[in-house]
Amino acid sequence: MSTPATLIGVDPSAGKRRRLGRVLLRDPLALLAFLFVLLLVAIAFFPEFFASLSPIRPSRNRLQEPSLTNLMGTDQFGRDIWARCVHATRVSLSVGLTTVAFALLLGVPLGAIAGFRSPSLIDAAIMRVMDVLMAFPPVILAIAVVAALGANDVEWGPITIPHVTKLMLVIGLLNVPKVARIVRAAVLVERNEQYVLAERAIGASELRIVFRDILRNCISPVVVYATLLVATAILSEAALSFLGLGIQPPQPSWGGMLADSRTYVMSGQWWLTVFPGLLIFLTVCAFNLAGDLLRDLLDPAQITGRGDA
Amino acid sequence: MLGFLTRRAATLAIVLLGASLVIFLIMRALPGDPAIGMLTVNASPEMIKELRAQLGLERPLHEQYLRWIGAALTGDLGRSFFFSADVLPLILERFPVTLHLAAMSLAIALLISVPAGVLAATHKGRFVDHLCRIIALIGVSIPVFWQGLLMILLFAVILGWLPPGGYAPPSAGLVVSTAHILMPSIALGTAYAATITRMLRASMLDVLGRDYITVARALGVPERAVIWNDALRNALIPTLTAAGFSFGYLLAGAVLTEVIFNLPGMGRLLFESILSRDYPLVQGVVLLNVFVFVLINLVMDALYALLDPRVRESA
Numbered sequence: 001m002s003t004p005a006t007l008i009g010v011d012p013s014a015g016k017r018r019r020l021g022r023v024l025l026r027d028p029l030a031l032l033a034f035l036f037v038l039l040l041v042a043i044a045f046f047p048e049f050f051a052s053l054s055p056i057r058p059s060r061n062r063l064q065e066p067s068l069t070n071l072m073g074t075d076q077f078g079r080d081i082w083a084r085c086v087h088a089t090r091v092s093l094s095v096g097l098t099t100v101a102f103a104l105l106l107g108v109p110l111g112a113i114a115g116f117r118s119p120s121l122i123d124a125a126i127m128r129v130m131d132v133l134m135a136f137p138p139v140i141l142a143i144a145v146v147a148a149l150g151a152n153d154v155e156w157g158p159i160t161i162p163h164v165t166k167l168m169l170v171i172g173l174l175n176v177p178k179v180a181r182i183v184r185a186a187v188l189v190e191r192n193e194q195y196v197l198a199e200r201a202i203g204a205s206e207l208r209i210v211f212r213d214i215l216r217n218c219i220s221p222v223v224v225y226a227t228l229l230v231a232t233a234i235l236s237e238a239a240l241s242f243l244g245l246g247i248q249p250p251q252p253s254w255g256g257m258l259a260d261s262r263t264y265v266m267s268g269q270w271w272l273t274v275f276p277g278l279l280i281f282l283t284v285c286a287f288n289l290a291g292d293l294l295r296d297l298l299d300p301a302q303i304t305g306r307g308d309a
Numbered sequence: 310m311l312g313f314l315t316r317r318a319a320t321l322a323i324v325l326l327g328a329s330l331v332i333f334l335i336m337r338a339l340p341g342d343p344a345i346g347m348l349t350v351n352a353s354p355e356m357i358k359e360l361r362a363q364l365g366l367e368r369p370l371h372e373q374y375l376r377w378i379g380a381a382l383t384g385d386l387g388r389s390f391f392f393s394a395d396v397l398p399l400i401l402e403r404f405p406v407t408l409h410l411a412a413m414s415l416a417i418a419l420l421i422s423v424p425a426g427v428l429a430a431t432h433k434g435r436f437v438d439h440l441c442r443i444i445a446l447i448g449v450s451i452p453v454f455w456q457g458l459l460m461i462l463l464f465a466v467i468l469g470w471l472p473p474g475g476y477a478p479p480s481a482g483l484v485v486s487t488a489h490i491l492m493p494s495i496a497l498g499t500a501y502a503a504t505i506t507r508m509l510r511a512s513m514l515d516v517l518g519r520d521y522i523t524v525a526r527a528l529g530v531p532e533r534a535v536i537w538n539d540a541l542r543n544a545l546i547p548t549l550t551a552a553g554f555s556f557g558y559l560l561a562g563a564v565l566t567e568v569i570f571n572l573p574g575m576g577r578l579l580f581e582s583i584l585s586r587d588y589p590l591v592q593g594v595v596l597l598n599v600f601v602f603v604l605i606n607l608v609m610d611a612l613y614a615l616l617d618p619r620v621r622e623s624a
Binding site for chain 1: 447462562564568
């Protein structure tokens with residue numbers, strides 16, 4: 001017993017694969033975004049392959065304009081900006097992805113339980129807690145938490161939580177309510193479907209119904225939202241690093257590099273500002289495009305219908 | 310209507326109370342002692358203990374919270390360690406700057422997004438629509454702090470048209486004041502414009518497919534009037550409420566914008582209070598931010614209910 005589509009002998013994944021090809025061909029921007037994300041992943045895994053210079057060791061070539069040796073120029077300590085950008089990719093991507101994983105890990109079960117049990121005390125309790133979290137303007141709470149915890153590693157007894165992990169947890173937690181709301185709304189619709197009745201009739205446990213069958217059919221909006229969330233998470237990390245609360249120097253981060261560049265904007269050393277920001281921008285753009293692409297892909301009604309956003 | 314508002318206000322009061330608890334716990338229960346932060350490195354343990362007692366940090370946690378929230382309800386948010394002054398007046402002094410920035414950003418956002426959203430919807434699938442889509446994508450993806458820095462680089466450093474930062478209140482003369490607030494507002498407003506454009510396009514498309522639009526067209530109402538009167542007015546309702554809900558992004562973006570452009574607003578105050586570990590001030594600013602955010606959501610809810618009776622009845 002699984003999705004209705006398999007019951008009538010259709011392999012839904014084959015259709016989706018074909019549609020992926022068509023959408024990518026139709027939309028060159030989406031294709032570019034897709035390739036850019038692949039490139040970023042490659043850079044994150046093998047930074048040394050893309051940049052041979054050290055991202056941390058200072059040199060005498062301070063504030064050099066972009067040239068053949070330093071493609072993006074050098075910063076105030078003579079470090080190669082391209083190398084720093086490349087080495088910052090891994091931390092930005094991992095913050096983005098881990099944050100989303102954490103938000104899903106908490107948000108999906110909470111939303112599913114709330115939706116399946118709605119209306120009930122547990123539904124109300126979960127959603128009110130979510131409301132409280134939603135009451136915080138997003139970056140503001142992250143700023144407050146990180147400020148309270150300090151930008152160092154935290155030691156709680158025997159456990160040491162690295163600062164980067166803390167960042168991921170905080171940004172992730174802030175996004176739990178949105179995930180929970182999306183899942184809850186989807187579950188509210190799905191639980192009245194025929195197959196749920198059928199499951200109940202053959203005596204399947206509620207846990208199995210919710211987590212195996214209902215959730216499987218609610219996956220599209222979650223996947224779309226999760227992709228968009230990667231973009232938001234990367235932006236949040238960059239903002240926190242820009243404010244000096246994120247990744248700490250000398251470890252390179254895109255936001256941190258932008259913060260350093262502020263001093264040199266007025267004297268016209270543009271390369272310090274332009275390149276790290278461009279990378280944040282392109283990365284966020286790519287994930288946003290990927291999210292839009294997935295929405296078109298997973299919900300074909302929106303391609304032809306008028307509910308297109 | 311009154312019943313609806315009372316119910317919403319009650320829910321929001323609970324939300325605010327919960328939020329204040331979260332803020333309090335974050336600030337107090339986590340490692341890091343504000344008393345140690347306030348004293349020099351070679352302070353004796355007695356001095357630390359004395360200061361802790363003075364700050365009320367030796368009392369049980371729930372008592373500390375109740376005292377803090379009780380005082381907050383009467384407008385007393387405590388004293389700033391750094392400024393040695395009451396928190397609330399400090400914040401209120403900076404508030405007009407943030408309000409000015411937010412209002413200008415909102416104005417710029419609407420000025421861009423309303424025509425863009427309508428054009429994209431009426432030219433769906435055509436060149437204008439794709440152009441709007443790409444510009445909106447750029448708008449939501451561009452980090453506000455990078456955009457701000459690029460604008461300073463271009464308009465202040467290279468072209469020399471606008472001041473690179475600082476603030477002049479409207480009382481200092483409209484031209485000077487606008488010259489200072491223009492770049493920050495554009496930087497902050499574009500992301501918001503992109504979000505509103507997307508929402509407006511979607512709800513315009515929805516409205517344009519409704520029967521009453523077809524009827525209006527059949528009755529011979531000019532297309533321009535159909536779009537700008539009948540359709541836009543109906544499409545604006547859900548868009549504006551949704552825009553109100555994403556106002557929080559404007560508040561958060563204000564922190565970054567104010568830091569970049571050296572605007573002495575609430576956001577920069579938050580940033581500075583964090584750097585100086587001024588916990589009462591951090592608490593106060595975050596609490597006030599949440600309060601404004603929640604209040605705007607309530608106003609938007611009320612507005613929505615006022616305009617759409619179905620919302621009133623179902624809530």
